[in-house]
Amino acid sequence: MRLFRRNPDPMGPLDYARRFWLRAIVTLTLVFLYAPIIGLMAFSFNDSRRNVVWRGFTTDYYVRFFNNDSLMLAFGNSLTIALMTTVVATILGALTAYVLWRYRFPGKAIYEGGMALPIVIPEICMGVAMMVFFARLGWPVGLPWPINLGSITIAHIAFAFPFAAIVIRARLENFNRELAECARDLGASEYRVFRDIVVPHMKPGLIAGALLAFTLSLDDFVITFFTAGPDTVTFPVKIYSMVRFSVTPEVNAASTILILLTLVVTTIALWLQNRNNMIGKSAH
């Protein structure tokens, strides 16, 4: 154990990270953060309905998960919504980032504040606002799949694209504006500059923004809960109704799949970001 091993160097006065009680607190905090999640994942393989004692390994609950039609439908709904959200939110986020990065215009501070609103206001407020909005609009229900997911997708795009805009704008900040001016001087059109100079530079930001939008949409519960109808159940909403009912290994299995999916997407995003930073650094 690293925690208890003696380091041969004498401890300096500021070597707080090597003090026993600090290490103990960090370890306990990490246990507090991870034990519930790891326990949940581990017990999705437990061959017992009473969740607490280990009775042997089984993948039974995963088989049941894939045979559960309503769960699979909810899963499909969630993925469809997340994919549609990703496409639109990335485009809107890129346009927002581009405008805020490139132009000075009257009322810009207010505009930026407005764009930050979906990020800062409590989820519940946005959820009920969306619910009232669609009810008031007389949004048709009972449409064929996947058009019936429209209202949820619209709400997801509305809260996801400002997040994407932030990520993409951060990437644009280290863009050399002279490159664009050069291209203009050499006769490229406004659109050509955007397509051939700006977008290639934005690309890592676009990918990171897209993955962020995807996970935000896939994970959202509160806003979806208020915009979803009885026939447009998403995966988190379905898990919620199962959780309310009881703690069962099926829920553990469903949760584990969602955790792993988000984890994979996030890892890809972090890896891409890291790799691009490295490339950026070595190029300078």
Add this chain to the structure above:
Amino acid sequence: MENWKNSVRTFWTAIVPPTFWLVTFFIIPLSLIWLYSFSTKTGVVDITLDWNLQQYMRALEPVYLGIFWKSIWMAAATTFVCLVISFPVAIAIVFAKPTMRMWLLLLVILPFWTNLLIRTYALIAVLRTNGFVNWGLEWLVDHADWALSFIGLGDNMLIGPFTPLQLLYNNTAVVIGLVYVHLPFMVLPLYAALDRLDRSYLEASLDLGAGHTRTFFSIVVPLALPGIASGVVITFIPAMGSYLTPDLLGGTDSYMIANVIASQFKQANNWPFGAALSFLLMYATFFALALRAVLMRKEGRGDKR
């Protein structure tokens, strides 16, 4: 940055789609419930806009003031516990070796990416009457009893038979859940503040004879104060508005303001009142954010000195 008039067409092409989306699917819905908050419910589904403050007056009734107070109190308790846990964690991360620091930061942030609902559910499995905590306690009590039987005090003479603790569906469970979810919100600003701290101050303080405790309270805390304030606000805001945690972990008396809003829109079907409560929650959020902006500006001024 260039003036938008230099390329009017590009400017408009780029700004119109996101603005349209934000206005139509965010500002208008919010304005709609803002209007509702000044309306009266006149029938099962009829709502008349007559610009009265009735709904806001109703929010000042003792029942709802109590719930507001409770939300603030729970969020404050959460923030306090987060602060107490996060400070040593942030210190340990700042003073760790660079590679270790990356890993620790990643480990603290990673739960962020796990679904909120699933994290809350994971806590239910830990805290419920036949969950892990009670299971562990039962094991401890049984073995303690077995050990005591050697000195003739066994058979539950000294410590009674194990009764599972009711850890779920009360206010404590809600605070535990809120801490669990919001811990990274506190660790990250604290880490950022401590990382900026000039270590020679600490060395000077220790050299001049102050102990670690004194150095912490007289040097570290005052210098990291803007970061602490920022972390407190960032943790407090989402904690106060949380819906899922009190809904799943709380009992009947742990309703927080978001739960009341939800029930007004779902079960009670009183949209104007729910709308008024939503806006009160939003105003509270804006107030906290403004407070943070002021504190951050102070910090900026402090850096220049």
